[in-house]
Amino acid sequence: xxxxxxxxxxxxxxxDDVRAARGEEMLGTLLEAGEASARAFARESGSxxxxxxxxxxxxxARTGSRRLIADAYCQAAPIxxxxxxxxxxxxxxxxxxxANADVLSLIVLGALLLxxxxxxxxxxxxxxxxxxxxxxxxxxPHAATRVLTLAILLVPLACCVVMAFAPRKxxxxxxxxxxxxxxxxxxxxxxxxxxxxxxxxxxxxxxGVIRLPIDPRLAIACAIVWSGLGLSDVAVALSRADxxxxxxxxxxxxxxMFTIATTRLHYMQRKHQT
Amino acid sequence: MIDGPLHGxxxxxxxxxxxxxxxxxxxxxxxxxxxxxxxxxxVLAGDPYVEAGRQRRDYxxxxxxxxxxxxxxxxxxxxxxxxxxxxxxxxxxxxA
Numbered sequence: 001x002x003x004x005x006x007x008x009x010x011x012x013x014x015x016d017d018v019r020a021a022r023g024e025e026m027l028g029t030l031l032e033a034g035e036a037s038a039r040a041f042a043r044e045s046g047s048x049x050x051x052x053x054x055x056x057x058x059x060x061a062r063t064g065s066r067r068l069i070a071d072a073y074c075q076a077a078p079i080x081x082x083x084x085x086x087x088x089x090x091x092x093x094x095x096x097x098x099a100n101a102d103v104l105s106l107i108v109l110g111a112l113l114l115x116x117x118x119x120x121x122x123x124x125x126x127x128x129x130x131x132x133x134x135x136x137x138x139x140x141p142h143a144a145t146r147v148l149t150l151a152i153l154l155v156p157l158a159c160c161v162v163m164a165f166a167p168r169k170x171x172x173x174x175x176x177x178x179x180x181x182x183x184x185x186x187x188x189x190x191x192x193x194x195x196x197x198x199x200x201x202x203x204x205x206x207x208g209v210i211r212l213p214i215d216p217r218l219a220i221a222c223a224i225v226w227s228g229l230g231l232s233d234v235a236v237a238l239s240r241a242d243x244x245x246x247x248x249x250x251x252x253x254x255x256x257m258f259t260i261a262t263t264r265l266h267y268m269q270r271k272h273q274t
Numbered sequence: 275m276i277d278g279p280l281h282g283x284x285x286x287x288x289x290x291x292x293x294x295x296x297x298x299x300x301x302x303x304x305x306x307x308x309x310x311x312x313x314x315x316x317v318l319a320g321d322p323y324v325e326a327g328r329q330r331r332d333y334x335x336x337x338x339x340x341x342x343x344x345x346x347x348x349x350x351x352x353x354x355x356x357x358x359x360x361x362x363x364x365x366x367x368x369x370a
Contacts, residue, residue: 022305028328029282030301044301051302055309 003031003041010045013052015059057214060265061272067169068265072220073162077124078116079204079225080156085109086187087197116163117179119172125164132157151235155228201225205257212264219261226254276343279320279332282308308333316342 007030011023030048034041060068088109108131116124132153186203187196201222208219233247280288286304289297299307311317316339320332335343 022322022331024329025282025322025331026301026305028330029286029304032283032328033286033301047300047302049302051306054306 003034006041006045007031007048010048011052013049014055018052018055053214057268058272060215060217061268065265065269067166068217069220070162070166071168072217073159073224074116074121074166074168075217075221076224076228077121077128077156077159077163078113079201079221080159080228081109081113081116082183082204083197083201083225083229085113086183086200087195089187089196114177117176118174119168119170119176121163121167125160125162125167128160129157129164132160145239148235148239152232154231155224159224201229205253208257209260212261216261216265216268219257219264223254223257223261226250226257230254275317275333275335276340279334281325281330281332283330285333311339315339 004027007027008023010030011019011027014023026048030041030044034044063071085106088106112124112127115127183200186200190196190199205219205222205226208216208222211218227250230247230251230253233250237247275285282301282304286299286301289299308317308319311333312319315336318334318336320334322329322331324330
């Protein structure tokens with residue numbers, strides 16, 4: 001019974017289509033092939049895991065580059081919102097709620113984050129575009145700060161446009177909300193001196209690098225967020241004429257992630273074609 | 275599958291029997307290979323059925339699969355013959 005559970009857990013690596021078509025059959029073969037000993041079962045389970053990862057990588061390689069980049073933009077939106085929510089929450093924590101708490105902004109940010117995580121791409125895209133254009137650009141009174149706002153919001157706006165016009169395929173998945181648990185835990189556990197949003201982004205980028213062999217989309221999504229941060233840091237540095245080096249780090253992180261993710265993607269696509 | 279349809283685990287057992295235990299197909303590799311063979315219409319998958327409480331499906335070699343297998347066996351035999359011939363020739367030279 002335990003072996004059956006382990007086998008089922010291993011089979012989850014495969015895509016839903018493969019599991020529906022022959023998951024039970026594969027489980028039967030796995031249990032029979034591994035019934036001689038615990039070592040044989042471990043070996044068979046490992047082979048299922050590796051083959052499932054290879055199958056996932058092949059599915060990604062089969063997908064066109066445009067779709068993959070669009071998916072990465074859609075994935076970048078919840079990362080960006082998570083980054084924003086973490087920094088926003090940390091800033092709010094530092095001042096008394098009764099004094100100046102922007103509850104409405106936090107609710108809108110939170111709702112967009114939840115919807116983006118679940119996969120309601122069109123809703124998030126259209127809402128995000130309206131908010132960015134409406135609040136960020138039209139209502140912004142000063143021409144000088146409008147350019148700064150535009151630079152800060154350019155990449156999030158691009159994410160929203162892609163989400164609205166080229167949303168991810170597949171049904172919304174509420175199970176993705178589980179990802180919030182480690183994110184919230186990290187935000188709560190980190191000392192106040194650490195910039196929460198950046199720490200989260202570094203962690204998600206590491207996950208993106210770990211996922212690279214199977215799926216480079218998360219790494220590309222992180223590169224998009226890093227490039228947006230670099231751009232906004234440049235704009236802030238220019239507007240204040242200070243010598244902040246934050247943009248150098250963010251741009252370097254973006255370039256490194258873009259390079260390794262696209263190199264991996266090209267390699268996967270070439271390997272699939274041969 | 276040359277002798278007739280076989281289910282997944284039977285293929286694993288047959289490969290081990292025919293190779294005196296040298297070929298040990300793992301479950302993951304088996305289904306990856308079957309997927310490729312199915313995609314190239316070299317193998318045909320039957321309907322699923324339950325035997326001894328486990329779901330199975332028999333796989334049959336198609337005429338195209340049999341042809342590819344025959345060609346591959348011939349290619350390997352030719353390669354083996356060439357290597358054996360070269361080995362014999364160089365052994366004769368070395369002995370002389």
